[in-house]
Amino acid sequence: MISVEEALTRILEAIFPLPLEKVNILDALGRVIGEDVHASRNIPPKDNSAMDGYAVRWQDTFGATQKHPALLTVIEDIPAGAIPHKSVGPGEASRIMTGAPVPDGADAIIKMEDTEKDGQKVRIFTAAHQGLDIRNAGEDVHEGEKVIHRGDVVRPAEIGMLAALGRSFISVHQRPVVAVLATGDELVDIDESPTPWQIVSSNSYSIAAQISECGGIPLQIGIAKDTREDLVAKFKAALRADLIISSGGVSVGDYDLVKDIMKEVGNNMQFWQVAMRPGKPLAFGSLEGIPIFGLPGNPVSSMVSFEQFVRPSILKMTGHKNLFRKTVKATLKEDITKKEGTRHFIRAKVDYENGQYTVSTTGEQGSGILKSMVRANGLIVLPEDATSVKAGGKVAVQLIDRSLEQTSKPGYP
Ligand code: AMP
Numbered sequence: 462m463i464s465v466e467e468a469l470t471r472i473l474e475a476i477f478p479l480p481l482e483k484v485n486i487l488d489a490l491g492r493v494i495g496e497d498v499h500a501s502r503n504i505p506p507k508d509n510s511a512m513d514g515y516a517v518r519w520q521d522t523f524g525a526t527q528k529h530p531a532l533l534t535v536i537e538d539i540p541a542g543a544i545p546h547k548s549v550g551p552g553e554a555s556r557i558m559t560g561a562p563v564p565d566g567a568d569a570i571i572k573m574e575d576t577e578k579d580g581q582k583v584r585i586f587t588a589a590h591q592g593l594d595i596r597n598a599g600e601d602v603h604e605g606e607k608v609i610h611r612g613d614v615v616r617p618a619e620i621g622m623l624a625a626l627g628r629s630f631i632s633v634h635q636r637p638v639v640a641v642l643a644t645g646d647e648l649v650d651i652d653e654s655p656t657p658w659q660i661v662s663s664n665s666y667s668i669a670a671q672i673s674e675c676g677g678i679p680l681q682i683g684i685a686k687d688t689r690e691d692l693v694a695k696f697k698a699a700l701r702a703d704l705i706i707s708s709g710g711v712s713v714g715d716y717d718l719v720k721d722i723m724k725e726v727g728n729n730m731q732f733w734q735v736a737m738r739p740g741k742p743l744a745f746g747s748l749e750g751i752p753i754f755g756l757p758g759n760p761v762s763s764m765v766s767f768e769q770f771v772r773p774s775i776l777k778m779t780g781h782k783n784l785f786r787k788t789v790k791a792t793l794k795e796d797i798t799k800k801e802g803t804r805h806f807i808r809a810k811v812d813y814e815n816g817q818y819t820v821s822t823t824g825e826q827g828s829g830i831l832k833s834m835v836r837a838n839g840l841i842v843l844p845e846d847a848t849s850v851k852a853g854g855k856v857a858v859q860l861i862d863r864s865l866e867q868t869s870k871p872g873y874p
Pocket residue numbers: 643644645647648660661662663664665708709710711712714717757758759760
């Protein structure tokens with residue numbers, strides 16, 4: 462039996478980021494950028510106005526107040542997008558809109574609210590200083606500056622920046638196509654009507670969703686019967702993918718052929734008993750150079766093993782650096798007991814109350830109780846040597862979704 466850490470280390474040593482591809486920036490959302498982005502231009506390109514108002518020479522407004530306004534002659538109207546034609550001289554002003562280029566000669570903007578138009582003249586009720594309400598060329602980004610770093614995750618802000626720089630395409634790490642193969646004579650697909658001794662291959666769907674959720678592209682290979690021919694055929698069909706995941710057939714039952722077949726078809730399979738629960742049986746290796754996971758068949762085991770081993774692998778393939786779910790310390794609300802020797806991942810509901818995390822189990826913890834996952838937003842991680850934790854004790858909890866990042870009421874702590 463190997464530890465969770467050892468399994469994870471060995472797996473991640475064998476997984477590598479995929480090559481880059483060029484995608485439209487909108488398709489880059491959530492993906493990892495594969496190049497440094499240097500600004501090809503200044504943003505803004507020219508000094509421009511931060512306000513609707515008047516472009517002036519600041520000295521002309523010296524000492525201006527509500528009672529004693531400065532009176533300037535308006536020489537031009539500069540809407541956004543227009544090119545100023547006239548230079549602002551002493552005693553002059555140009556009417557200017559937000560975002561319009563500041564005309565030569567002017568060195569401050571007086572906002573509309575501090576002015577009053579009077580024919581060809583404008584009264585200025587406030588004194589400006591040099592640079593008031595002018596956005597300087599390059600004040601956001603100056604030409605040549607590195608604005609996005611290789612390895613950054615692309616968010617809406619990065620997409621906006623790329624657009625501002627005129628970059629419609631960008632290099633990101635490819636998303637892996639991940640083959641999903643269910644195995645078992647008892648399984649039927651979702652729209653077939655199961656006889657009482659058949660069950661729907663829910664793993665095909667939970668695994669596919671887990672793949673999508675971390676950025677992979679699921680490829681359904683279907684359900685293989687527990688026969689040599691069918692398993693070989695389906696594993697061969699899976700060889701189109703960048704990563705292969707099978708579920709079931711990796712434990713010690715009479716029909717658990719996956720192990721044998723993988724050894725046959727592949728050249729580098731390792732079969733482990735990982736000291737964890739659920740999810741003790743796990744196969745990992747490669748088939749014709751493609752990494753493959755043989756996950757256990759029980760619906761909860763398959764999901765928990767995916768969380769611990771496959772998710773970090775897919776994130777690594779897509780170029781991410783932060784591969785692991787956040788783990789928090791939480792106060793346990795009930796007593797839990799366990800057997801010594803394996804690490805337990807207990808399905809749990811985590812809350813954040815009065816500045817601290819609290820956690821309780823989602824009930825019955827059998828590896829076939831998928832409902833325990835449905836109700837969970839975390840996994841309590843109990844170490845190998847633990848045998849019990851009492852209510853009120855502190856436990857580590859892995860957060861497996863983003864529910865704690867959202868809240869029903871607006872506000873601040
Ligand atoms: P196995 O590891 O093949 O012995 O499967 C263990 C248990 O998980 C059995 O009760 C299977 O019926 C169940 N199981 C296996 N594959 C799936 C699947 N794709 N969807 C739902 N349950 C499954």
